[in-house]
Amino acid sequence: xxxxxxxxxxxxxxxxxxxxxxxxxxxxxxxxxxxxxxxxxxxxxxxxxxxxxxxxxxxxxxxxxxxxxxxxxxxxxxxxxxxxxxxxxxxxxxxxxxxxxxxxxxxxxxxxxxxxxxxxxxxxxxxxxxxxxxxxxxxxxxxxxxxxxxxxxxxxxxxxxxxxxxxxxxxxxxxxxxxxxxxxxxxxxxxxxxxxxxxxxxxxxxx
Numbered sequence: 001x002x003x004x005x006x007x008x009x010x011x012x013x014x015x016x017x018x019x020x021x022x023x024x025x026x027x028x029x030x031x032x033x034x035x036x037x038x039x040x041x042x043x044x045x046x047x048x049x050x051x052x053x054x055x056x057x058x059x060x061x062x063x064x065x066x067x068x069x070x071x072x073x074x075x076x077x078x079x080x081x082x083x084x085x086x087x088x089x090x091x092x093x094x095x096x097x098x099x100x101x102x103x104x105x106x107x108x109x110x111x112x113x114x115x116x117x118x119x120x121x122x123x124x125x126x127x128x129x130x131x132x133x134x135x136x137x138x139x140x141x142x143x144x145x146x147x148x149x150x151x152x153x154x155x156x157x158x159x160x161x162x163x164x165x166x167x168x169x170x171x172x173x174x175x176x177x178x179x180x181x182x183x184x185x186x187x188x189x190x191x192x193x194x195x196x197x198x199x200x201x202x203x204x205x206x207x
Contacts, residue, residue, distance in 0.1 A: 007037075007038075007047075009047075010061065011037075012037045012038075012039060012047075013057055013061050014058075014061075015037045015038075016033050016036060016037055016054045016055075016058050017061070017062065017114055018036065019032055019033055019036040019037075020055060020058065020114070020117075020118065021112075021114060021117065024117075024121050025055060025118060025121050026121065026122070028051065029051070030044060033051060055118065055129070056128055056129070056132065058114075059114065059118060059132040059133070059136075060132065062114045063115070063132060063135055063136050066136055066139050067139045070088075070143040070144075071142075071143045071146075073091075074088055074143045074144060074146065074147040075143075075147075078151075078153055078154040079154055081147050081150035081153075081156065082151045082154070082156040082157065082201075084147060085147050085148065085151060085170075085198075088144070088147075089170060089173075089174070089197060089198055090191065090194045090195075092174045092194075093173075093174055093177040093181075093190045093191070093193055093194040094181075094187060094190055094191075095178075095181065112178035112181065112182060113136070113174075113178060115132060116133060116137070116175055116178065118132075118133060119133035140171060141164070141167045142167075144166075144167040144170055144171060145163040145164050145166070145167035146163075148161075148163040149163045155204055156203070156204070157201055157202060157203065157204070158202035158203060158205065159204065161201075166201060169200065170197060173193065173197040176193075177190055177193055
């Protein structure tokens with residue numbers, strides 16, 4: 001009979017995610033993951049098949065959290081859709097927490113999109129990382145575009161604007177803020193970026 005796992009898998013994957021965020025994939029060794037998670041090398045290989053397996057599971061967990069958090073944060077009544085979009089944008093430019101019920105990470109660079117960070121580092125040579133990163137982006141894009149459609153239905157955004165184009169615009173600004181934040185710019189600067197992006201949303205034409 002196989003022995004039951006003697007560790008909290010989610011805790012291990014969150015710890016590994018923090019390590020990958022801090023050091024990148026290539027800068028993280030199996031020993032680093034072992035130190036961060038408290039699991040020995042043998043346990044890591046046995047449970048996850050090594051460093052790459054840990055990364056893929058950590059990214060899958062991150063995708064699952066995004067899939068719950070983004071739609072929930074952006075869903076609601078028509079009359080408050082624009083307000084929800086504004087609040088989501090403000091929160092997003094200040095970093096994505098490791099889990100929806102945790103506060104933002106104090107280090108802005110460490111709170112950048114995990115999937116995007118891994119995609120930029122190794123996505124070009126790693127199809128699985130590229131696929132997971134694309135799925136992470138898509139789940140947020142769909143939620144943002146749907147919130148835009150609801151705001152259009154309520155008369156708060158120009159009905160002729162393409163919701164998908166606006167979603168891409170906002171997410172490009174959010175991901176760009178990861179770079180700006182990584183260079184140490186202040187929270188006030190990031191808030192200003194978010195407000196400027198929000199102001200770009202086309203409002204209905206009144207005749």
